[in-house]
Amino acid sequence: MKTWIAKPGQVEAKWYIVDATGKTLGRMCTEIALILRGKNKPTYTPHVDTGDFVIVINSEKVKMSGNKWNDEKFYSHSRYFGSLKELSAAQVRDKDPAMVIQEAVAGMLPKTKLARRLIHKLKAFKGPNHPHASQKPQALNIADA
Numbered sequence: 001m002k003t004w005i006a007k008p009g010q011v012e013a014k015w016y017i018v019d020a021t022g023k024t025l026g027r028m029c030t031e032i033a034l035i036l037r038g039k040n041k042p043t044y045t046p047h048v049d050t051g052d053f054v055i056v057i058n059s060e061k062v063k064m065s066g067n068k069w070n071d072e073k074f075y076s077h078s079r080y081f082g083s084l085k086e087l088s089a090a091q092v093r094d095k096d097p098a099m100v101i102q103e104a105v106a107g108m109l110p111k112t113k114l115a116r117r118l119i120h121k122l123k124a125f126k127g128p129n130h131p132h133a134s135q136k137p138q139a140l141n142i143a144d145a
Contacts, residue, residue, distance in 0.1 A: 004043075005045050005048070006043045006044075006045040006048045006050050007048065008048055008049065011038075011043070011048065011049065011050050013051065013052050013053055013121070014052040014053070014138065015052065015053045015054075015055065015132065015135040015136065015137035015138065016035060016052055016053065016054050016055065016137055016138055016139075016140040017054075017055045017056075017057065017130075017137040017138070017139055017140060018032065018054060018055070018056045018057070018140050018142055019057055019058055019128075019139075020056050020057065020058050020059050020061055020062045020101065021058045021061040021062075022061065022063060022144060023062055023063065023142060023144050024062075024063050024064070024065065024144060025062050025063065025064050025100065025101070025104055026104065027142070027144070028062065028101075028142050028144075029101065029104040029105045029108060030108060031140075031142045032054050032056070032101075032105050032122065032142075033105050033108040033109055035051060035052050035054055035140070036051040036052070036054060036105070036109065036118045036119075036121055036122060037050075037051050037109065037118060038050030038051035038052070047114065049114060049117060049118060051118055051121060052121070053121045053122075053123065053132075053135070053137075054121065054122050054123070054140070055123045055124075055125070055130050055132055055137055056098070056101055056122070056123070056124040056125065057125050057127065057128050057129075057130055058126075058127065058128055059097040059098045059100065059101050059124045059125060059126055060093060060097035060126050060127075062097070062100065062101065064089065068089060069088065069089050069090040069093070070088050070089070070090060071088075071089075072088065072089040073086050073087070073088060073089075074086070074087045074088075074089065074092050074099075074103065096126075097124075097126050098124035098125060098126060099124075101122075101124045102119065102122060102124055105119065105122055106119050
């Protein structure tokens, strides 16, 4: 018996939608990373993109436990001397709430060429509106524990 390996042309990607209202950031993002990689499917192949698209709405209403909104830091650097910028998670949430979710999911994916393509399958939006209604996304229920 041979092991079946998925090929890039054989994979059909589905679209899922997640409402981030009241969800804990880390627990929600682990489920999203699992779906982006395709580990929830029996056809999972590590070196092929077998994952699905995920739309996250209401990204500004996500929760973090404890004092993490002030303790978690986001860094950016333009590679010029003295250009290191540091923002807390609360500042990033006020500026662009979708970035908090994208950075958390990106940290949970492997650091490879495939993962750089997978992160583009995550679409996070502030508020309940999104432009992907024509893909008919299925509601994904992530338990808030």
